Amino acid sequence: MNLKFAKSGKTMIYKIIKMTVMSQKDLILNPKNWSRIATLWQRLQQSFRLMVGVPDYQTYVEHMRKHHPDLEAMDPKTFYRHCVDSRYPSAGGGMKKCPC
Numbered sequence: 001m002n003l004k005f006a007k008s009g010k011t012m013i014y015k016i017i018k019m020t021v022m023s024q025k026d027l028i029l030n031p032k033n034w035s036r037i038a039t040l041w042q043r044l045q046q047s048f049r050l051m052v053g054v055p056d057y058q059t060y061v062e063h064m065r066k067h068h069p070d071l072e073a074m075d076p077k078t079f080y081r082h083c084v085d086s087r088y089p090s091a092g093g094g095m096k097k098c099p100c
Helices: 004-023 031-051 057-067 076-087
Strands: none
Touching: 057 076
């Protein structure tokens, strides 16, 4: 099995990010755009978490405030543990989904 792309994938992503940053250097370094960059970074983090099956904590907290004001929301550590346990159940000895 040839995995040349998988081995060089990390390098390729790095090169794409570097090329993008270098081409947009004056936009990125402009203080007016820093809030937009921060928002973009937060949305990228949220997207990556959703790709691996971990919902966004802030969305969960907003949902709990809006729809369940009488219940207390889980803290972030408990929330992520709940998400991982829901995705990869190991109770009862039978794992339904592989974590790798």
